[in-house]
Amino acid sequence: MSLPVARIAPVAAALTGAVTLPGSKSVTNRALLVAALARGTSTLTGILRSDDTRYMMAALRAMGVRIEEVDDTTVRVTGTGTLDVPAEPLFIGNAGTAMRFLTAAVALVRGRVILTGDEHMQKRPIAPLLETLRAMGVDAASPTGCPPVTVNGTGHFDAGEIEVSGTLSSQYISAIMMLAAMGDAPTRIRIGGGKIGAVGYLQITAAVMRAFGVRVDFPSEAEITIQPTGYTAADYAIEPDASAATYLWAAEALTGGRIDIGTAPKNMNQPDAHAHALIAAFPNMPAEIYGAQMQDAIPTLAVLAAFNKTPVRFTGIENLRVKECDRIAAVHQGLTRIDPDLSSVEGDDLIVHARPDLAGQTRDCLIDSHADHRIAMSFALAALRINGVTIEDPDCVSKTFPAYWDVLGDLGVQVEITR
Template sequence: MLEIQSLKKLKAEVDCPGSKSYTNRALLISALAEGCSRLENPLFSDDTHYMSVALNLFGAKVVQENEGFTVTGTGGKLRAPGEDIFVGNAGTAMRFLTTFSALAPGTTILTGNERMRERPISDLLTALNALGVSARSMENNGCPPLEIKGGGVSGGKVEIAGNKSSQYLTSLLLSAPCFKGETCIRILGDLTSKPYADLTLDIMSAFGVRVENESYREFRVPANQCYQARTYEVEGDWSSASYFFASAAVSGGEVAVRRLNPHSPQGDKQFLFALEQMGCGIEVSEKKIVVKGNPLHGININMNTMPDAAQTLAVVALFAKGKTTITGIANLRIKETDRISALANELSRLGAKVIAGDDYLEIEPGVYSGAEIETYDDHRMAMSFAVAGLKIPGIKIKNPKCVDKSFPDFFERFKKLYE
């Protein structure tokens, strides 16, 4: 358990770690490329570790060295792994590797921890079966562990629901250049978290693959394309930066974050504009992003395009005048934990007035007192409520090590706020 020390006002500069979303995509793409790629400024975390270990089992050679990864690719010619692949609670690794496994001859078993075995993936399995792949939930409940019988994918037309997770689409897109023919993916309903699809198309293009995007309704991957090995610098993670921006907002102080791309397609970049709506001052430049805290007021906001920042904003709402309503967050219920329920529990524990719905939260300020915060083994719960501890004395974070999933040195960097 870690107690967070409250702070009256702060002025600090911090460096942002590499993006988890970009790192895992870059690792998988480099494993499919022909030749040797160098990934600079990647994120080293539990999730990226699970991905790199799995890719080695498929025949790629992923080596961590000199603060980066060197990846010797397979040219799309994978080997069957000689053992079950365990990914802990790494949702991106599980989903991306599900389609990737179909390229390997033989049978692949993908499994994870107890929470991963509760996280649904049936829509992706249905799509793969429609493409001729034998892909099934081994317990017939639509969740891992999964059995994938691979040996190549012909390509063709396939439909997938867009309203649950954009990672299903990304899983298909990332491996589609290695399918035998052209692939057309039609989205049923509205696509959730569209910026993550933009991020996927951005990195595929960087490695030499073209995808045609028809207004997020249909994605076409032409045949006879191959990823080109290259040196690739992973940009900073806007989700990770959100905790430092929020620290400025709740303390009335000023925080500058370096190593961010102000032109990034990452959806959590929009968190800046949410803070601006609430009253913060924002300064954006190529070298750093600065947030200045001012008196805050509640807002109504749809966070469908930035779901990973929803917990951070919910904590900021504790210190705003009036009610804040966060909508468009239904998929938070199938993340590392049911994040809507977790937020309602812990915000209420501190003294806030909270109403939780299927896809929304309403938060009104209350009279606060310190508490032991349950993290539910969710990295984003730990980091978000650390921010609350800057303002509310006596907050203790249970299982702070859960941040290893995406930001292992978070609390070391968080200490810079006190310097």
């Protein structure tokens, strides 16, 4: 059975207009979990409605959390400070944040919890998080090192000194941070290697935790301390998604347009907002871009770099190999389908060999999205300048930006989806 495809016609004019961005997926799933662990009712505004957040809400409801959907971007979350044993395994689809955050959080359940996901999730590593949880006295296991995961919760875990590798995904560390606030003693997380990698993502976690009454400190580049206060119900506004904004910023750059997203990059706390300065430099992007602090923006930047004046090497992106797919391989594959010499990979570095002359050419090629929303959305940008680029499985954008194709259409892009 063939997958749907999206055919995007190159644009002849600058893209202009106004767009309402979806809420941040990263912030929404953190806020949903923290509000669920709080005692009382919290109102979350500006939330993202997508596959990932629906999986998170369904899992929380299955553990006794009441979530009232007020409107398209607002929910009321009522928690008791505890989580109940779910009647069935928690199915998380391919929602990485939900899987990692909940794997830690269900240590608070008094009983067995199984967390599983779709075929893609069952290939995503989670063993390092399980090792850390076991070091905290939590009975957590996975036969394959990937989901399904079984946690035999006792409602308790060992706080105190916890050491984790600085090479760990920031989502693993965020999961431990949010759990630590529910302990019976302060927790100090020490980062092996002397420095936190993607610290910007951990600052997002800390900001959400602080909004719900928890004291979180970063006393050094290698330490995080969390006080065991538990969470206090609060009203919380979720900012627009900076990762989603990168596609519109890049569309502006590629077409010489102007798209109003209603907020300035400087007002966004998410690490991917830093990509704006690099996009604004187009077509003179720097020769090397260190991507550890803006990982979800790398596919956008890599596709944009294809039209840059000079080649761009992307470094610090090794964690992209364990996202919804191996994004280093997927971006490389997509670029080389456009032109065999457009990209190369050296270790975990991705090199994009700039070809500004590709603009206006016809290159009939099918881009395999690997069911990854970021691959589909970023390669749609290439189609704005190159005729013949087709995106496979365009519906995967529902993971974080369900209205993406409609948004492009409203800006004047001709998008034809064949199912």
